[in-house]
Amino acid sequence: MENTEQDFAAAVRANQATLRGALKSSYDFIVCGSGSAGSVVAARLAENPEVRVLLLEAGGSDEVASVIEPAQWPLNLGTERDWGFMARPNPHLNGRSIPMNMGKVLGGGSSINVMLWARGHRADWDYFAAESGDDAWNYASVLKIYQRIEDWHGPADPARRGKGGPVYVAPAQSPKQTATLMLEAARSLGVPTFDSPNGAMMEAHGGAAINDLRIRDGKRLSVFRSYTYPRMAQPNLTVLTKALVSKLTFDNRQVTGVEVLIDGETRTFHAAREVVLSLGAVNTPKLLMQSGIGPEHELQRHGITVRQHLPGVGQNHQDHVSFGCIWEYREPQEVGAGGSEATLYWKSDAALDAPDMLHCQVEFPVPSAETAARGIPEHGWTMFAGLAHPKSRGEVLLSGAQADDPVVIHANTLSDPDDLRAARNSVEMCRDLGNASAFSSLVKRESLPGQLGPQDMDAYLRDAAVTYWHQACTAKMGRDAMSVVDSQLRVYGIDKLRIADASIMPRITTGNTMAPCVVIGERAAEMIKASHGI
Incomplete structure (x- = not known):
């Protein structure tokens, strides 16, 4: 072989x-x-x-190695394999300029990302079809593509998953306790859990699941x-x-x-x-x-x-924005494949057509540059409270007519006041998850953000906001x-x-x-x- x-x-x-x-x-x-x-x-x-x-x-x-080895993906950020884009200073983020990393290597983002396979919600694809006037973009049509291209190595779901395609996908192998306890905590809050974050979970209100990853034999795909x-x-x-x-x-x-x-x-x-x-x-x-x-x-x-x-x-520039909530471990824990092994999508309002909360668990502390000053544990884990469908819209502009003239990105993160309200809800749900009794044996304390008043929480959100590296829609x-x-x-x-x-x-x-x-x-x-x- x-x-x-x-x-x-x-x-x-x-x-x-x-x-x-x-x-x-x-x-x-x-x-x-x-x-x-x-x-x-x-x-x-x-x-x-x-x-x-x-x-x-x-x-x-x-x-x-930093591309091939799943755990080394952060080592690519800021290197020659990263375009190294920066959004312009944003008054809605306390004047911060946030990094907007993007892959510059064979494979693009798929060579430096966290390897998560996330299909999108049924409502997303149906929206594509409605906007384009073409049913070939709707969920039923796209589901057939996913079935054709996947080589699924997880619990059988013949109505939604495929075998033998070019895209090897499998649930995180032997997920660490941080990930499995997150599912237990989600259930304690009334959020259903699933065998996969794709399939049935992306056809209704959402839920929590161990991540589907693009890793085979311990190597990135x-x-x-x-x-x-x-x-x-x-x-x-x-x-x-x-x-x-x-x-x-x-x-x-x-x-x-x-x-x-x-x-x-x-x-x-x-x-x-x-x-x-x-x-x-x-x-x-x-x-x-x-x-x-x-x-x-x-x-x-x-x-x-x-x-x-x-x-x-x-x-129409759009991007998923997230806010790190960090807990300190009682004892150091091993980091699993790529460091992100569980996720949660949920609706803050059942009337929404798709989940508006996008929570990613990471098995090490990840503050923003600004929130790091508040004190970060040596050993801990992060729950990123994300907005799945932010209303803020940015733009990409030119600084000049030549190929080497840098691009200008006005991400305008949190410029829509609804996004700040959604961020508060998302962080509160994260805090409920991380502080649930399921984590009591693993977690010593909540490090960030902690219990804050409304004004202090808003200031924290503006300092904590980072991108999920999902720039789109331009x-x-x-x-x-x-x-x-x-x-x-x-x-x-x-x-x-x-x-x-x-x-x-x-x-x-x-x-x-x-x-x-x-x-x-x-x-x-x-x-x-x-x-x-x-």
Whole structure:
């Protein structure tokens, strides 16, 4: 088995070295970005040996320990494998600028994330279908995709789970006591528990469960490794790393290809059929705007010729925000796979269409830079009280017209007063969970936030707010004036250009965004294949 893997790895290296050494000027499809959606699109298109695919990734290799070893994911933050975005100072967060980390490596976010597989709620997908006017995006349709692509290694659920697909998913193996006690605490508060946070739990009010993870034999499984890597010995799939897409090229309103910075030089590649943008919810709108597609006032501000006025590009920015609640252990505890083994989704109001609370348990203390000053235990655990559907909306803007000009992110976290109220409710529920009798044998005391008055609690929330790293919705799918793509993910007013990443979400999904991005990639590939008869 090991020799077979080594032989294949050698074949991949040799093939990709040959392809890189003899780059073509034209490919059938150019996919920009190798993250959770782009990896899927490139791999699915390359299934046809007659189709020539170029996959471009600004980052480098994923063959590093901090990507492969699940527990080492925090070591990637702030390194060359992280775009290192920062939101602008926010008056609603006491003037703080919060980090907005994003993967810059083969596999994108799926190579540096916490490996959670979270499908999204039934209501999310039905909302996608309603906004796009296309039932192929509804929950019933998407459930079939999940069943087709999953290789589920957990309790049998044939109505919802699949076997034998490219996406290995399993519940956290031998979860630590912190995770199992969280489920016990949830039950004591009247929250039901499930075998999985996907399936039935995401079809009603929510619940609590041990996490589904993308870990096999103690190693991370990125989407790139599951989809793209197995095809990299093929002569029709070229994967270029350290390749920064800087501009789209055009013939009038038709995209003809891309300009790419490689080793400090600009190369132009022609796309005979289509270009697919899978650069994520920050870099996709950046590239669109710098190529002349976006709000005309923003483009004109930077001297960019307007090719297509689309006011929604860079707007509708959404992200899951969370607030760390921390407890001190009586005795040091082991950290499980990736450190996050249990989760809870719940509705603060039964009338809501989907859970508004998104709680992630982490088996070590994780304060923000500001709350750390309040005192953090040496040994403890964190419950992140998150907002699954915040109402605050941000925007992504340009600082200049060049590829090396940094992007401007106004996340506007907690700018909607309803989000502050929701944060109070979410933190109170977290505190009820962590202080439940189920934890009495494990926990010595609550470290943060503790019992605070209303004003002090609001100040804590503004200091504690951090991102779940789920930026989305900045090139949304829909039919209104602020929509950027149609139900087929085609950019309005532009030919031969589609977007397949989290930016097309009309609203952010309930939970971590990797799994929905895989579905977006699968849908994009299906539609492209149908359009071109391949």
